[in-house]
Amino acid sequence: MPQQISRFAAPLVLVSMLVAAPATAKDKEPPARPAQIQELYACRDIADPTARLACFDREVGELSQADQAREIVFTDKETAKKTRRGLFGFSFPKLGGIFGGDDDEIKEIDTVIRSVSVDRSGKYTLVMEDDAVWTQIDTTALPRQPKPGQKIHIKTATMGSYFATIEGGRAIRLKRDR
Template structure:
């Protein structure tokens, strides 16, 4: 039975909420108008006018956030979302930044195995502490056990390699939860 993780479910809701015309709008372009209005207030020299401008702009920004027309997040939340989505094939969108200079790109994860089951082809499927499932696709027998540490890293040609308790790595693929 398919059970989405909270991170995956949140991402799906966020992507579904994006307007259709946003697919052509680059995320590294100008900021939303409601945010730009706050920034524009600092150019006012009269303190009373600047304060009135800030009050009006911040109220509009808060209303947009409450109506879910504006999403506010921080880098730590983006990193955690990327970590939760590590290994999944997603459409190429710049929802979490990205591009050539993506300092927050997740290249490996470390976790513990919480459960193991054998697939019909005899290879193990590891369930990690966060609920992510990874299936071994080739290599030697790993004889994994629940509670063991696992390190999964990106490898060549879009593949992934898992090392269990420091053993030599085996190829794995992320499975949809």
């Protein structure tokens, strides 16, 4: 009986993988541009120079109004990277590339400890120079207590946690609180 089940299970797994492949490919598509940007780009296709200029003037004016009303937000790649770095450690759904693409995903950071506290169970809470607060979630004892000014390397671990090494020492598991 178990041999019959495995004979059917393998093709079923293969079919489910093939069905899932188009869904993952769809996730890789770039996000749709805002309507204001598409309308501005459409002006390039107008052959008559006077009509094209009028289109650009109109669409840039509407884009400016949308910007002033905060209906649309502009950013550059460097600002998006700083934002992603500041959000490192928080779990967010995919936001359609709003802070850059998946290729730009940050998997580790280097920062400096600003303050350290220890709770009753001996676990550390570390506040970083950028005001990020990280809390130890394992019971690993460090040979030396972390101190303000020390460099810390934090990298993605499993199940929503992160590994941190303070100045190359023993790794502890952390989670980001704020």
